[in-house]
Amino acid sequence: MSLEKMKDLQLNEESPKPETKEINGILMTKIISDNWDKIWNFQAKPDDLLIATYAKAGTTWTQEIVDMIQNDGNVEKCQRANTFDRHPFIDHIAEGICMTSHYFPGLDLAIKMPSPRTLKTHLPVQMLPPSFWTQNSKIIYVARNAKDCLVSYYHFSRMNKMLPDPGTLEEYIEEFMNGRVLWGSWYDHVKGWWDAKEKHPILYLFYEDMKENPKREIQKILKFLEKDLAEETLNKIIYHTSFDIMKENPMANYTTLPTSIMDHSISPFMRKGMPGDWKNHFTVAQNEKFDEDYKKKMIGTTLTFRTEI
Ligand code: PPS
Numbered sequence: 001m002s003l004e005k006m007k008d009l010q011l012n013e014e015s016p017k018p019e020t021k022e023i024n025g026i027l028m029t030k031i032i033s034d035n036w037d038k039i040w041n042f043q044a045k046p047d048d049l050l051i052a053t054y055a056k057a058g059t060t061w062t063q064e065i066v067d068m069i070q071n072d073g074n075v076e077k078c079q080r081a082n083t084f085d086r087h088p089f090i091d092h093i094a095e096g097i098c099m100t101s102h103y104f105p106g107l108d109l110a111i112k113m114p115s116p117r118t119l120k121t122h123l124p125v126q127m128l129p130p131s132f133w134t135q136n137s138k139i140i141y142v143a144r145n146a147k148d149c150l151v152s153y154y155h156f157s158r159m160n161k162m163l164p165d166p167g168t169l170e171e172y173i174e175e176f177m178n179g180r181v182l183w184g185s186w187y188d189h190v191k192g193w194w195d196a197k198e199k200h201p202i203l204y205l206f207y208e209d210m211k212e213n214p215k216r217e218i219q220k221i222l223k224f225l226e227k228d229l230a231e232e233t234l235n236k237i238i239y240h241t242s243f244d245i246m247k248e249n250p251m252a253n254y255t256t257l258p259t260s261i262m263d264h265s266i267s268p269f270m271r272k273g274m275p276g277d278w279k280n281h282f283t284v285a286q287n288e289k290f291d292e293d294y295k296k297k298m299i300g301t302t303l304t305f306r307t308e309i
Helices: 003-012 030-034 036-040 059-070 096-100 106-112 146-159 169-177 186-196 207-212 214-224 231-240 243-247 284-297
Strands: 020-023 026-029 049-053 118-121 138-143 202-206
Touching (some): 020 030, 030 036, 049 059, 059 214, 059 231, 059 243, 138 186, 138 207, 138 214, 146 169, 146 186, 146 284, 169 284, 186 202, 202 207, 202 214, 207 214, 214 231, 231 243
Parallel strands (some): 049 138
Antiparallel strands (some): 020 026
16 A cells, blocks of 8 residues: 555544454553564663653653753753654554554654653553663653543543544443553552562652642652753743643644544543542442452552542
């Protein structure tokens, strides 16, 4: 198929929902599982910075903060390209019409990118390419409470043609609790990365803390990156990376992708940006069941979350 034809299809036709296939017990798209070796053998470098998250935990927000820091608060420089071109998503491979968008072959983009690179991943800790550990690359991990992650992931799965159909919210809650969603169990993800920070340079942040006090959390990132910025620049970063400003920023809000891939009229990528939105979605019965199951899955960890602020 010619590139023109592929672009035409991308603009005018619905992308089919992807096939899924497990790799190492984790649900992924089939194309990722079938090409797993390419991801596993990815060569990290000592000066890479990796932003790792469970999906919908505040990845894009953190990417924008980090880019603003790396560019000393220069907004124009941060608008040089889409978020997914600035920070390649190393565990994303796609095929067919989606290949015409840079978003999808994130792995290839990362391999070609000159250093120093800032990269994105949603991989659970045991699936991270081992070179990140041997190269001692810095990692920022951002965690968000399970219920808000679930609601955000549910709406994202409705609007993003690259994710499986989520069904009803009732059905999706069950799938989420059982870890039967792409990139696997939220519970194992947040706990696995929490434990990993004992042995590796990982800055572990929380979405709720970032929302409560962005200045304090950005200062943690500055310290971790061994950067110092003037107060005025810091305030500029807080403003530029606020939900309301990022929502209007086409280089950060995914609106440059065609509707055949992400349909923001179904649900915008920058949707609510608020801790506690799960309360507008869960019934009392769903919440009780979720909490009971949550206690069992999170037993024995020192990791705690706030489900509202
Ligand atoms: S992805 O697709 O996994 O990379 O998504 P991710 O960026 O991790 O998460 C998207 C959710 O983060 C919200 N968001 C923000 N919240 C607060 N402030 C800022 N600046 C911000 N930027 C993105 C976004 O709205 C999604 O959450 P929900 O709850 O769906 O609104």
